[in-house]
Amino acid sequence: MNDNNEGFYRAFEDRFRGSREMIKQRLRVYLPFVTGLREAHADFRALDLGCGRGEWLELLAEQGLAVQGVDRDDGMLDACRERALDARKGDALEFVRGLADESVTVVTAFHMIEHLEFDEVRALVREALRVLQPGGLLILETPNPENVVVGCTRFYLDPTHRRPIPPQLLSFLAEYYGYERVKVLRLQEAAELHGDNGGVALLDVLGGVSPDYAVVARKRGDERVLAATEAAFAAEHGVTLESLAARYDRVRDEREEALRAELGRLAAIAGLAEERVARAERRAREAAEGRALEAEERAARAEGDARDAEARAARAEAAALRAEERAERAENEAREAAAMLDAVLHSRSWRVTRLLRVLSGASRGGYRRTRAMLARLARPVLGAAVRAAHARPRLMRFARARLAGHPRLQARLRGLVHGTPGERTPAAGSPVPEPATFADLSPRARKLYLQLQAAIEHRRA
């Protein structure tokens, strides 16, 4: 971290990492790992590298556990000292090197290693193994580049980040240096993405994967100390890119399948109608050839039938035509969506330019904005699909039925069509984007807003 910017990182954390309470809440996921070890080691001692504002220190202190933090940033240390937490100034790696063998129960580093060169990370993993007590844990949390948004942009929001470290690399590192058991925890994903059945939007595939992950590595020890953390190791966490992409594909496949079935059904109807027309015409012809009065009556009847059947045939034909167009459009749109995803995942310039954009205006709302940018990318494709469906009431009804079980996807799609205010950049000739906050209103609109609020309040009262 940068020593020259006292207070900068504290302010940066305050803005981008989230409130103290929120961070503490997130860190609770590690408590099951740690608390078990209290019984196993009477001399329990935890060490937090890059302790920042000291959320972890505070959390363990509340549990009555001995814990010490190290950080290089005075601004951060001030925050710890304000809370009377034991935090020292110093370089993490040097500090660990200075510790005796088997002197620490738990070593943690939350969002620290992405600031280190890879050789330093290696040294840290190795040194930690040396200082850990038997059965002790090394916990390293870092942004998860499996999340496309994190990997491409959000990671670079912090200019001192070196490079994203994929979970496979970090867990291999721990295994390589001889930790007894290594587990990857994917963390901080949106709760709506839990479970395996909900539909997901393209945006979820790009930005929904657990944005952070941790590697928890355990040092060898006797059965008793290992048992203390066994349960914690068994629990499963997080959402992977593969699972989201598979879910997205499934939703799309189902939709296409349904359209195909509908097309088949309509084609069958058209066929039937055609047969009936042919039959009716045959009857009409026979009638015309038949005897005078009777034949005339029959002909008149048959013609009536023919007229109906013809209308039906024309209708069925038109319907078949529309269905064919719909299927073709759906296919094209699916193809476009796939190409878009592909382009996003592989485009170097996309990443680079986004990074520049985000950094150049980095003072606020970076993540929200990145999401908005992605939404903008995805919107034209999905939006066009949904609007196309809107123009066709039958397809719309059918789509609604399909979507009924997926409220989140439904809301997402509706958002794409109608746009979420403040988030969209309209195309040529699109409606006025709606203001997202009071500050977006012109002076006159502000007055009217207050009047409107007063009127609403008045009605409520």
Add this chain to the structure above:
Amino acid sequence: MRIVIDMQGVQTQSRFRGIGRYGLCLAQALVRNRGRHEVLLALNSLLPEAIDGIRAAFDGLLPCECIRVWYAPGPTRAADAGNDARRRRAEVIREAFLASLAPDVVHVTSVFEGFGDDAVTGAPASRGSWITSVSHHDLIPWHDPDRYLRPDPLRERWYRDRLDVLRHADLLLANSEFTARDAHRALALAEERVVCVSAACAPVFGPLALAGARAESLVRRLGLDRPFVLAAGTIEPHKNLARLFRAWARLRRDVRERHRLALIGRNDERHRRLLRDMARTAGVRDEELVLAHVSDDELVALYNLCAVTVLPSYDEGFGLPALEAMTCGAAVIGANAASIPEVIGREDALFDPYDDVAIAEKLEQVLTDEVLRASLKASGRERAGRFSWDATAKRAFAALERVAKRRDPGPTGERPRVGDVLSACIDAVAGIAPAPGERESLALAQALAYSFPPRDRVPRLFVDVSELEQRDARTGCQRVTRSVLLELLRNPPAGFRVEPVYATVDSFGYRYARRAIARLGGRSGGDEDAVPIDFCPGDVFFGLDYQAQVVPAQRDFLLLLKRLGIPCRFLVHDILPVLLPDYFPAGTEPGFRRWLCTLALFDGVVCVSQATANALRDWYRAHLPGFDPRFRIEWVHNGADIESSAPSAGLPAEAPTLLAQLDARPSFLMVGTIEPRKGHGQALAAFEALWAEGVDVGLVIVGKQGWHVEALIERLRGHPERNRRLYWLEGISDEYLEKLYDAADCLIAASEGEGFGLPLIEAARRGLPILARDIPVFREVAGDHAAYFAGREGTDLAATMKDWLAQYAAGRHPKPDAVPWISWRESTRRLLECVLAERAPSPRRGADERARPGGSVEAAAPAREEIHGGAQGA
């Protein structure tokens, strides 16, 4: 009467269909025939696509302040039940907006809108104090609910709702007697509430004196190698094509062989396949049938050329193809059903549309009986003459006047106060449950602000000074910005308040620029810092600052202004990045190109020289295929009185020495940033050549180091003549520069491209002779009062310099004193003339407006003169 026409029927997808064309033609006719009445158009901003087209269609016909736009948060379409509350609120806003216009009549172009789109054409229950009239086209869905309504309960509910709106209207203007009778019967309306005003066709239809070659190429292209029967090739069932095919198959063999059947319409490949299959099944041979989709002009030609046009439909609201064909002088036969007999008006031109034999007989008769055909043509032409939009408009006015007379004379004439309407509207909006959420409330507030502009507000002239507001880079462009803005603030145009504004690339809309004013020492900052601007029709936007990034980023905002009728123009300093892209850093050109393309969406630009204006016009013509000829490219020279732009002062210690050196020999001055385009390299080569020949001359280069000139800078720095006969001065004060102008003998302007030529004028004002590269903009600025050189080698310039030195010695060189120039005050005055030129033409109702033809929304208005000379420089 004041009549407000609700144009939403011309804004939705209906604009591509008969309803939209009818609505537009009728509205244009009402405007043309308004007489002592007043006509306003009301547009819904939730349907923005056609707003520009509608404005263009009324260009010159109606003052632009009579075209009003209202706003409401969307979406409101009835196809989504989740929109109900929002739509009801939009209905309230629409109603209040109409009330704020104090209409005596509101005419709705179509009430059957708003299901799959965001049109909001009123609720049955609500009714203002005005007379509501509605254009009524047909009830086809009501005739055939199984086909059109039952399949979608939501649509059915919506349609029945719309029928209620029709029932509650004070007056229905029907397009035919048939439609009028149908409405009486179906809606149980009193006789006097439905009036047939009829219809007409677009002015493009008429008899043509067809040049043989054009007609021949058209029929050859379509494969119409013999006389043909023309019919509309739309596949809808009520068009009855299956029977037409069967009838064709029944024609006498020789008649069939001598003719072709041509179906013309919006049909794509699939439609054509279907039609072919239908025709084949009915016994029509492939080679007999021609299917085509043609332009309007070609359709006119085909109507003129066909043997007969046939309209076999059994249901039509009006039967426009029959009238179009008759107007073109074609023989027309058609079904004895719905409104068709009214249009054709001849018993012997009709047939029973349900009877193949009857259709075949009529077709055969008209194809074989030349006398009958001639008579049909003559009577058709005569009858078509009775249908005209002006007649329709007059009938509509008469009907409206009758209703107005019957009705109690309400408190008309007095315009309701905007404040009252607005307060009532806010109350009503707040009363619709569920109450709007935070986002929607914000959107509602903004929509209300847009929809209800305050009266008696001084129009604003918004001046974009984004660069000055945020950075104040001291470039040449910025000098122009400062000078013009200063002048505008000192002498604002009459009837306007000048409002400097700025925008950034990452937030929507322009904001009040308080810092820029403070920088110029004008008004104080005020408390409206960084607040989005309030704007109204009548305001004007002028992009004074060069903003290649911001303008494209704010495109949608500027389009919003344009839709509201606020003209947007921009100042263009030069277009060198697209003319000489090699002279700019990589990546400059695409951004600049994007900027130019964005500008073309708006009303016009003002260039700083005629040369730039010409180059820009050429560039637009070459690069923008759809370039709107109404886009105005004007030009005004920059001011040349440097005093106005807050000059800097100060002389360095070595100044007196250098100035003395200049007096020792003929000295030449170059002023401007050192960039590849500016020709410093060529000039240095020329001086080296002269020095080598022993010619004793001096060169002073004034200017900062620019981009991509490292090698040249090396040459300058290490030059043996440096600080002897060659000087390079970076970043000197205006005061020092003045002294250099006075001490030097000649200015060399070697640039290969400039937007303007300010250094030439500055030199001329101080009596300094000029030697300039022969490019149009320098010729424009200095005329015959400068010497010129051509060629790109040092020796080219050296040769010209030797000639010049000889002339100079003899006092025969071109004298600079007569180089014309204008002050910033004058420049700004002319600039304002361009910027405010098209400010809403005052409401006039001259005869010239009456002659204007109608046309579709997509049609471009006639071209105007594109280059309007601004400053003549004299």
